[in-house]
Amino acid sequence: MTHNIPLSPRPLSHLTDAPQHRVLTAGALREHGITAAVAGERCRPGGPWQLLLPGVYLLHPGPPTSDERLHAALLYAGGECSPIPAQQGSSGRTACPAPTGPALSSVVPSGLSAAGHCPPPHPPKAMITGLAALTLHGFAGSPSLRALDRIDVLVPRTTRLRSTGCVHIVRGQSLPDPEEVTGLPVAPVARALADTVGQLTDAGVVRRLLVESVRGGHCEAGAVVGELLRARLLGRPHVRDAVDVVVAESRALAEGMLYEMVFRHRLPDPCWNVDLRLPGGPHLGGVDAYWPEQAVALELDTRAPRPHLDQDAQWSEYARKREALEGLGITVVHLTPGKLRESLQQQAAIVRTALMTAVEREPAEYLIVTPR
Template sequence: MTNTPLSPRPLSHLAADRRRVLSAAQLRAHGVSAAEAGAQSRPGGAWQQVLPGVYLLHPGPPTSEERLRAALLYADRQRQAPEAMITGLAALALYRFASAPPLLSLDRIDVLVSRTRRLRSTGYVRIVRAQETPEPLEVTGVPVAPVARALADAVARIDDAHTVRRLLTEAVRGGHCEPAAVVRELNRLRLLTRPHVVDAVDSLLAEGRALAEDRLYEMVRTQDLPEPLWNVDLRLPGGPHLGGVDAYWPDHAVAVELDTRSPRRDDATVWSEYTRKREHLERLGITVVHLTPRKLRDAPEQQAVVVRTALMAAGDRAPAAYVVVLPR
């Protein structure tokens, strides 16, 4: 009885199934031995080995999708359940960031894995490790790190201040994520010690603040709330400055303050200042409603209900202390 080498022809049906990239384990499951895969991947052969243990089942250059799938197969080739996800600039390209380079132009594709994995960067795959891997999102069928994490991994590799600023600004202006989430990930990766990143973050927070204010204006007008006094300072007559608020209804003694804090190292100090101001105003009979940019973006109707409830409850409260309202 002769042992005839297995032919790759039974795999031809996979080409229409977007599975022209397979790992050695997947090939074995189809009856293709490591020796046969190696023979098919010799120079001039029908296949090519694009990464250790990962084969492209055609001789031409890989597409951007094939490069991504090959990178993930390499990272997950020794695991029963997929864990790896695309991050960095490749992830931002999948999220359609205009300021990210096209996928095919990237020399490296960053793949995020757990820090416990024994895995090396190789070829065009750069391994990025995480203390705790986030829950991936699926973009065009590919597991991708959340925008804030992908953005931080991209920024970690970029020294150009202009590029960093463009990426951060697009993340917020394009509605991909909130500034606080970006700053949290940058802080987690210890990138806020880099001057060009700190400068970009300052611009990011200003951008996020402006967007949050626009959403607050839109919520008041579209949800038929009474028009407040916008961006004012509150003071006691002849007394100390009580603090600024983003909107104030003097007839109801209700104030709205946007919580646009950034999670930097001084976050506890900033939060204690927020708390002191709120407690001081409420001791004077002024109700302070804190709204976050994310809630204004995702659930403006619910936030309008919170504000409307506070306004309606004004008649049931003891009269508030008289305060002087000044433009901020």
């Protein structure tokens, strides 16, 4: 018997027969016993595979699906995507490939550990952002994934990658925690919006996307403005104008939910949108609702970051007003649009409790209430 007889190639059916797992890196292919020469041979014109991106292979002929393009973009950037089934050994247990680089984290089944199983993967080093992320988050105003000729991928600033093919590399000084959408790491809405707006010059498109983020309940206006501020985009006139619209839209939506809370849960009618002041004294500030008999004031927190005032300063400004009112015996209830959206009933219970316990408190100072 000679020892020079080459080993039979390992079957590839466990890869190519699974449509959801037909994108692999060169490193992952090596873990399955497929050399670069074999992969290159299969990617020749008319062959069964394609080199979709540098080091990333599509294991079937024909155009890639939208899902495959997203997975390929993440694999190219060293991120994670769905686990790839490894070849089973004689015991029938799924073999665990030994990861040797960032891209190989995609082939390690998540959630497995202990004897004979794979350790949990590291946090993603890349995530989908930009228009593709907005589409995945369900934005009606963003194009379909199939219509996108470019997929933005957010990576750390120190990552040494270049944009290529359909992949556009977006570098960030600090990366947010990704959200999992259809099994993929995706940038949160506010960050994806900032990465999108930074590449757009059409004022109408910018405004539509920003307004939809708030109107569609995807995120709060403050989070959007904060990301735009950190990205230094508020200096652009069309972005600044769109932000003014978004803040006004957020305010109107929050007020609508507040009215609904009061009427649906049968709270006493307050004085809406009023200014408070001491007789002959200073102006104390405006509140969204005020119940004079119970001395309860309600304020919606729809603050958005401003370029000339940092977050701590804005909070101090709000805290000073609240402290002044409470010093006069006024109970201040603080609500956010997010809390109202999550549970009107719970927020109504908080307001009702403040109104019912008014008899247990010392009488408040007399205030002049005027329309705002």
